[in-house]
Structure formats: structure tokens, C-alpha cells
Amino acid sequence: MIRIDDNKIFQIIESNKPSSIALNGPEPLLPKIQMVSDEIEKKYGIISYIIGERSWGSCDLNLQAAEMLNADILFNIGHTIALDNFGNKVFMINAFDDISFEEVASKCADTLKSKFKNISLVTDSQHIHQIPKVKEIFEEKGFSVVIGKGKGQLNDAQIFGCEFYPVHNISNKIEAFIFLGQSRFHSIGVALSTEKPTYMLDPYFEEFLSINEEAEVVKKKSILSIYKALDARKIGIIIGLKEGQFAKIKALEIRKELTKLKIETQLLAFTEISNEKLQNFKEIDAFIQVACPRLGTDNYFSKPVLSTPQSVALIKLLKKEPIEEFFKIQHWL
Numbered sequence: 001m002i003r004i005d006d007n008k009i010f011q012i013i014e015s016n017k018p019s020s021i022a023l024n025g026p027e028p029l030l031p032k033i034q035m036v037s038d039e040i041e042k043k044y045g046i047i048s049y050i051i052g053e054r055s056w057g058s059c060d061l062n063l064q065a066a067e068m069l070n071a072d073i074l075f076n077i078g079h080t081i082a083l084d085n086f087g088n089k090v091f092m093i094n095a096f097d098d099i100s101f102e103e104v105a106s107k108c109a110d111t112l113k114s115k116f117k118n119i120s121l122v123t124d125s126q127h128i129h130q131i132p133k134v135k136e137i138f139e140e141k142g143f144s145v146v147i148g149k150g151k152g153q154l155n156d157a158q159i160f161g162c163e164f165y166p167v168h169n170i171s172n173k174i175e176a177f178i179f180l181g182q183s184r185f186h187s188i189g190v191a192l193s194t195e196k197p198t199y200m201l202d203p204y205f206e207e208f209l210s211i212n213e214e215a216e217v218v219k220k221k222s223i224l225s226i227y228k229a230l231d232a233r234k235i236g237i238i239i240g241l242k243e244g245q246f247a248k249i250k251a252l253e254i255r256k257e258l259t260k261l262k263i264e265t266q267l268l269a270f271t272e273i274s275n276e277k278l279q280n281f282k283e284i285d286a287f288i289q290v291a292c293p294r295l296g297t298d299n300y301f302s303k304p305v306l307s308t309p310q311s312v313a314l315i316k317l318l319k320k321e322p323i324e325e326f327f328k329i330q331h332w333l
């Protein structure tokens with residue numbers, strides 16, 4: 001069960017004494033966020049707004065909505081990062097899943113011990129507190145377990161869908177990565193950015209699975225999109241309007257490179273990028289988006305939609321240079 005750290009919310013309200021607050025988080029947490037909101041209004045007699053827009057991460061705080069509502073504090077729930085707050089307006093609140101990994105970790109360790117000696121554990125924000133316990137289980141079964149150091153917003157052993165510093169720092173020292181949690185999205189990211197054997201530990205079904213084949217499919221589709229974009233006469237370069245995904249400078253740099261290569265471009269800006277919206281731009285043959293690198297890899301688009309690493313590969317191909325492992329980097333932006 002996911003448990004929101006509502007005590008931290010109450011402490012912040014008691015010390016900051018806001019007259020109104022806003023709450024935001026990932027969609028699956030909204031029912032619990034509603035309960036917290038009711039409790040805040042009852043306990044403190046202040047206004048509590050629930051921002052119903054999705055929040056995909058600390059890159060997507062919906063701060064503009066909180067400002068329009070004139071809320072004194074915005075609580076972003078469920079995206080634990082290395083920072084507690086952004087200034088005195090935005091506070092990050094933990095929402096940890098208390099499901100046990102003991103069973104599935106033991107099963108995985110017993111199966112993998114004949115294959116690997118040195119492994120690393122990695123996870124997302126919901127399961128970060130489980131790392132020490134799972135480390136102990138693997139060590140008891142004879143593994144040497146390395147925990148990668150965090151960087152920027154990432155805690156030790158934590159990754160985002162596009163940021164992989166803790167796994168890169170140690171990739172040459174270990175033989176396999178074990179991802180804690182039921183997230184193919186994150187596990188595939190680890191496999192693509194390290195090219196190492198990667199396993200996903202699913203505590204709900206108490207099973208573990210190798211994710212490298214699925215990662216290979218994502219990679220092949222991404223390469224195919226790049227080759228399709230090679231034939232584009234006009235490319236739309238999309239700037240994301242979410243505060244943590246705003247990369248106008250990068251978009252302008254890419255445009256400059258493409259202009260030098262005699263490719264016609266048009267600059268576009270969106271808050272949410274979808275296939276439906278892109279279909280309005282009929283004369284554009286392919287898109288490059290510098291917002292969330294996982295949009296093109298994890299969603300369906302009828303025309304090529306490249307992320308920043310794919311655009312680097314496209315530019316290399318246009319210059320008749322070989323493309324390297326474009327996803328095997330620490331940060332896909």
C-alpha cells in the first residue's frame with residue numbers, strides 16, 4: 001500500500017501557516033490525495049486545492065496552476081528526490097509503497113547466483129526505502145552489491161526515466177542491474193542506458209524478469225524513427241512548456257544544426273504532446289521534441305518523433321557520420 005507522508009505536510013503547514021495550499025501528484029495517487037486534502041481543511045481550516053492535472057515527476061510540478069490559484073504552498077506528492085523543496089513555495093512529499101520485496105528478492109538471488117557475483121540495485125522514488133533490506137538479502141546469498149551514488153535531484157540508487165547517473169557511475173564494476181519495482185518504463189531505461197543485463201523485481205506478482213529483450217525492441221523502434229526522419233523535408237522542433245522540461249536553448253541549437261544541413265524547420269511549443277495534436281501539422285514530416293525524452297520511445301506517433309539523443313544521431317547521419325550508442329548516456333536531455 002502507498003503511504004503518503006502526511007505528517008510532513010502537517011508540519012510544514014504548522015510552521016509556514018499558509019492560508020491556502022495546493023496538492024498535486026501522479027494520477028494513481030489522486031484518491032489518497034483527496035483524503036489528505038479533506039483532512040487538511042478539517043484540521044487547519046484553510047483552503048486546499050487538488051490540481052487534477054498529471055504530474056509525471058519533479059520535471060512536471062504544475063507550478064503555474066498553483067500560482068493561478070494563488071496557493072501559498074504547493075505540495076508535490078510521490079516524487080521523492082534528493083531535494084526537500086524548491087524555494088519556500090514547493091515541497092516534495094514522500095509516498096512510499098510498503099510492499100515487501102523479501103520473497104521476490106530471495107527467489108531472484110537464488111536463481112542468479114550461478115550467473116553473477118557483482119550486482120547493483122536501483123529503483124524509483126516509491127521503493128527507495130527498500131534498498132538497504134534488499135541489499136542485505138542479496139549479500140546474505142553471497143553477492144557483492146554496489147549502490148550507485150546519486151547526483152543532482154537523484155538519491156543514491158535512484159533513477160528517473162531519462163536520468164541514470166547512479167547506474168553509470170558503477171556500470172563498469174558490476175555484471176547486472178536489479179530494478180526494484182513493477183516498472184518496465186524505468187527498467188528499460190536502465191537496460192538502454194547501460195547495455196547491461198537488467199532484471200525487474202516485481203513484488204506484487206512475486207516474480208522477476210529480464211528486461212533486455214524489451215529494451216532491444218524499444219531501441220530498434222527508436223533507430224527506425226531516426227532513419228524515417230532522414231527523409232523529412234521539414235522538421236518540427238517542439239519545445240515543452242512544463243517548467244522542468246523547458247529546453248528552448250537546446251531546441252534553437254538543434255535548429256541551427258539542421259539549418260546548416262539545409263533542412264527546413266519550424267519551432268513549435270506544447271504543454272502536452274500527443275499524436276492527435278501533431279496531426280494538425282500536416283506539412284511537417286518529422287518532429288524532434290526536447291521536452292520529455294521518453295515521449296517518442298513510449299507513446300504511439302504516426303510520424304517520427306525524436307528525443308534529444310535521437311536528434312544527435314539524426315544529425316550525425318545527415319553529416320554521413322556513424323551513429324554511436326545514442327541511449328548509452330547518463331542523461332537523455
Ligand code: SF4
Pocket residue numbers: 056057058059060160161162163245291292293294
Ligand atoms: S522521463 Fe520525462 S517525465 Fe520522467 S523525469 Fe524525464 S522528463 Fe520527466
